[in-house]
Amino acid sequence: MHSATAISFPNIAFIKYWGNRDECLRLPANGSISMNLEGLETHTKVTWDKLRVTSNGLPGIDSLTINGQSITGAGLQRVAAFLDLIRQMAEIKARAAVVSQNNFPAGAGIASSASAFASLALAATKAAGLDLSEVELSCLARRGSGSACRSIPGGFVEWHPGAGDNDSFAVSIAPPEYWPLADCIAVVSAKHKTTGSTQGHALAGSSRLQAARLDDAPRRLDICRRAILSRDLEAFAQIVELDSNLLHAVMMTSNPPLFYWQPATLTVMQAVRTWRAAGLPVCYTIDAGPNVHVITEAVEAARVADLVGSIPGVQKVLVAPVGGPAKLVE
Numbered sequence: 001m002h003s004a005t006a007i008s009f010p011n012i013a014f015i016k017y018w019g020n021r022d023e024c025l026r027l028p029a030n031g032s033i034s035m036n037l038e039g040l041e042t043h044t045k046v047t048w049d050k051l052r053v054t055s056n057g058l059p060g061i062d063s064l065t066i067n068g069q070s071i072t073g074a075g076l077q078r079v080a081a082f083l084d085l086i087r088q089m090a091e092i093k094a095r096a097a098v099v100s101q102n103n104f105p106a107g108a109g110i111a112s113s114a115s116a117f118a119s120l121a122l123a124a125t126k127a128a129g130l131d132l133s134e135v136e137l138s139c140l141a142r143r144g145s146g147s148a149c150r151s152i153p154g155g156f157v158e159w160h161p162g163a164g165d166n167d168s169f170a171v172s173i174a175p176p177e178y179w180p181l182a183d184c185i186a187v188v189s190a191k192h193k194t195t196g197s198t199q200g201h202a203l204a205g206s207s208r209l210q211a212a213r214l215d216d217a218p219r220r221l222d223i224c225r226r227a228i229l230s231r232d233l234e235a236f237a238q239i240v241e242l243d244s245n246l247l248h249a250v251m252m253t254s255n256p257p258l259f260y261w262q263p264a265t266l267t268v269m270q271a272v273r274t275w276r277a278a279g280l281p282v283c284y285t286i287d288a289g290p291n292v293h294v295i296t297e298a299v300e301a302a303r304v305a306d307l308v309g310s311i312p313g314v315q316k317v318l319v320a321p322v323g324g325p326a327k328l329v330e
């Protein structure tokens with residue numbers, strides 16, 4: 001088969017990944033836990049033009065189209081470097097045409113690199129005739145974007161940092177139906193962030209707080225994993241908010257400092273804490289951007305989405321239940 005199509009979901013981390021031990025291999029400084037976000041989908045088709053070495057042995061140029069727009073420059077280079085890994089594994093020199101679509105609104109401020117590289121890893125290896133295991137695919141997706149390794153398995157997922165390229169991968173710790181949660185994403189700004197996560201990871205070590213954050217990571221991972229497995233929302237809420245606050249403390253104290261929040265980000269955080277104190281099962285978590293992920297039980301999602309949407313400064317709310325693994329489609 002020279003062509004294959006895959007879909008995958010982005011994920012939201014409850015215990016965050018920030019900082020690499022090895023920037024090139026994207027070996028994380030700490031383990032992380034996330035859930036996939038159903039309904040926000042990346043659909044990627046890869047076609048290798050020839051699976052044989054051409055007479056001049058040149059691989060040609062890969063092409064990349066995202067949401068109907070042809071991508072060149074740094075975006076294409078990042079994808080071409082990723083495709084080089086697959087060319088090496090499959091021992092081919094063909095070039096690839098990559099056509100990708102996100103069904104979530106463009107510019108919603110939702111990181112799409114996780115689902116982008118997860119679906120690309122699956123489609124491109126299958127189209128090249130490789131049949132990788134879930135672990136091998138997760139390791140490969142990680143090379144494109146660290147968090148992409150967590151969009152390969154389904155449901156609630158843990159990324160074990162590992163010691164090297166072949167043992168830094170993510171596994172499912174519980175399937176999507178195990179705990180029906182939902183993420184109500186408060187979109188506060190749809191603008192593209194000025195400092196992407198690749199640059200952000202490189203700055204993490206410049207904060208004096210990063211060492212303390214890393215030191216305490218095994219404890220937070222343990223509490224979070226146990227809270228998920230026992231479906232304990234109160235314990236889960238405490239550790240997820242603490243982890244998000246620690247991440248942003250590191251960001252704000254790195255050199256140069258990174259401030260991702262907008263005023264409305266803090267308004268949502270405070271509202272969530274008030275609602276929880278009043279008995280609503282909610283907590284917040286924030287990635288490298290101003291949007292607030294409000295995690296709740298799926299049965300409360302409509303009510304929570306309405307509440308979040310009524311906060312001044314919130315432009316729209318996207319609701320995503322727990323998603324499955326990356327998969328091939330016809």
Ligand code: PMV
Binds near residue numbers: 015017113146201
């Ligand atoms: O995978 P990257 O390089 O986009 O980094 C993701 C960083 C955070 O979203 C802030 C945290 C995480 O674990 O997803």
